[in-house]
Amino acid sequence: xxxxxxxxxxxxxxxxxxxxxxxxxxxxxxxxxxxxxxxxxxxxxxxxxxxxxxxxxxxxxxxxxxxxxxxxxxxxxxxxxxxxxxxxxxxxxxxxxxxxxxxxxxxxxxxxxxxxxxxxxxxxxxxxxxxxxxxxxxxxxxxxxxxxxxxxxxxxxxxxxxxxxxxxxxxxxxxxxxxxxxxxxxxxxxxxxxxxxxxxxxxxxxxxxxxxxxxxxxxxxxxxxxxxxxxxxxxxxxxxxxxxxxxxxxxxxxxxxxxxxxxxxxxxxxxxxxxxxxxxxx
Numbered sequence: 001x002x003x004x005x006x007x008x009x010x011x012x013x014x015x016x017x018x019x020x021x022x023x024x025x026x027x028x029x030x031x032x033x034x035x036x037x038x039x040x041x042x043x044x045x046x047x048x049x050x051x052x053x054x055x056x057x058x059x060x061x062x063x064x065x066x067x068x069x070x071x072x073x074x075x076x077x078x079x080x081x082x083x084x085x086x087x088x089x090x091x092x093x094x095x096x097x098x099x100x101x102x103x104x105x106x107x108x109x110x111x112x113x114x115x116x117x118x119x120x121x122x123x124x125x126x127x128x129x130x131x132x133x134x135x136x137x138x139x140x141x142x143x144x145x146x147x148x149x150x151x152x153x154x155x156x157x158x159x160x161x162x163x164x165x166x167x168x169x170x171x172x173x174x175x176x177x178x179x180x181x182x183x184x185x186x187x188x189x190x191x192x193x194x195x196x197x198x199x200x201x202x203x204x205x206x207x208x209x210x211x212x213x214x215x216x217x218x219x220x221x222x223x224x225x226x227x228x229x230x231x232x233x234x235x236x237x238x239x240x241x242x243x244x245x246x247x248x249x250x251x252x253x254x255x256x257x258x259x260x261x262x263x264x265x266x267x268x269x270x271x272x273x274x275x276x277x278x279x280x281x282x
Contacts, residue, residue, distance in 0.1 A: 013041070013081070013082060013085055013086075015039055016040060016067065016086065017037055017038055017039060017040070017087045018035070018038075018039075018041075018088050018089065019040065019041055019042075019088075019089040019115070020032060020041065020043075020089075021043065021089060021090065021091040021092075021094045021107070022042070022091060022092035022093060022094050023093040023096075023097065024092070025042040025043075025044065025068060026053070026063070028042075028090060029063055030063075031092070032088075032090060033062070034239055035090070037087065037088065038065070039065045040066050040067070041066075041069060042066065042068050043069050043071060043072060043073050043075075044068050050068065050070060073107070074110070076110070076114065078113050082114060083114070084113065084114070084115060084227065086116065087116055087117045088115050088118045089120075090119075091108075091111060091120070091123075092120075092121075092123075093123060094121075095123045095149055095151050096123055096124060096141075096146075096147040096149055096151075097146065097147065097148065098148065098149045099149065101149070101155060104149060104155075104159075105159050108121070108225070112168065112169060112225060112227060115227050116227055117227055117232075118225060118226045118230060119223075119225040119227075120222070120223070120224055120225075121156075121222065121223040122177075122221070123151065123220070123222075124147070124220065125176060125218050125219060125220055126142065126150040127153050127176075127218075127221060128180075128216075128217045129142050131217065131261040132188070132217070132263075133191065135212070136190060136191050137189065137191065137208065137263075138189055138191055138193070139188060139189065140198065140200065144196055145195060146196075151221075152221075153174050153221060153247055153248070156221075156223050157248060160250075164250055168228060169225055169226065169228060170228050170229060170230050170233070171225075171226045171250045171251055172224065172226070172250045173223070173237060173250070174223050174246075174247045174249075175222050175223075175245060175246040176216075176220065176221060176222070176247065177220045177222055177243060177244055177245075178219035178242065178243075179217070179218050179219075179243065181213070181217075182212055182268060183263075185200075185214075186199035186200050187200070187219060188208065189205060190205070190206045190207065190209075192206050193205050193206050211267035212264060212267055212268070213263070213264035214261070214263055214264075215262045215264070216258075217263075222240070222244075224237060
């Protein structure tokens with residue numbers, strides 16, 4: 001169902017245990033179920049998308065108890081009724097669309113205040129942009145004009161380290177998922193590819209070097225933040241069933257010291273019979 005966030009705002013929240021700040025509502029409602037959420041609230045500011053979301057929710061028996069509010073997550077009033085009312089908040093592919101770092105910091109702070117257990121953030125990773133640039137590559141999302149906010153792991157660390165020192169949060173983990181192992185990956189474009197492109201297609205996009213091996217280049221940057229008093233951050237991490245490379249854990253400091261991104265100088269050998277023959281001759 002959809003409703004407006006303006007009237008009697010706090011009455012909406014009594015029977016809901018998580019918030020979904022994500023860009024794509026439906027798949028992330030399902031993700032929230034994996035985190036133990038039962039009934040959640042999402043947000044859609046585009047009126048044209050509301051009817052479509054209502055139809056999708058009503059047609060899925062597992063989602064009928066979820067709610068979509070018209071408007072932006074920033075519309076939620078934080079007071080005695082909403083402070084730490086929800087078990088958790090997820091912000092998946094959401095931060096990229098905010099105007100900048102100030103709004104990101106406000107969103108993180110609000111999510112922490114609204115949640116009793118944890119906040120989960122996941123976004124496209126911009127940490128590797130410089131490494132890719134130096135070798136003539138970029139990701140298709142690095143110059144996507146709708147992405148007005150390129151948050152990096154260092155920016156998140158600076159924000160969360162401040163909160164940690166102030167005692168506003170319990171712990172936080174910054175980590176990568178979805179490794180991009182070579183230049184053949186669909187998200188990798190040559191530098192001279194135009195902005196706002198979909199995934200790479202050799203039929204329509206400029207030539208790019210193939211089989212260049214990538215080290216520690218990832219598609220997604222993720223952050224788990226636990227609210228003060230919540231001690232089970234490892235349980236949250238375990239529920240993310242993807243290959244993970246942990247960059248920073250507030251309980252341990254730098255976790256994996258060899259996560260610096262790089263690109264090999266020579267292409268990887270081609271697979272198949274020709275590649276085997278070339279390896280033998282060399």
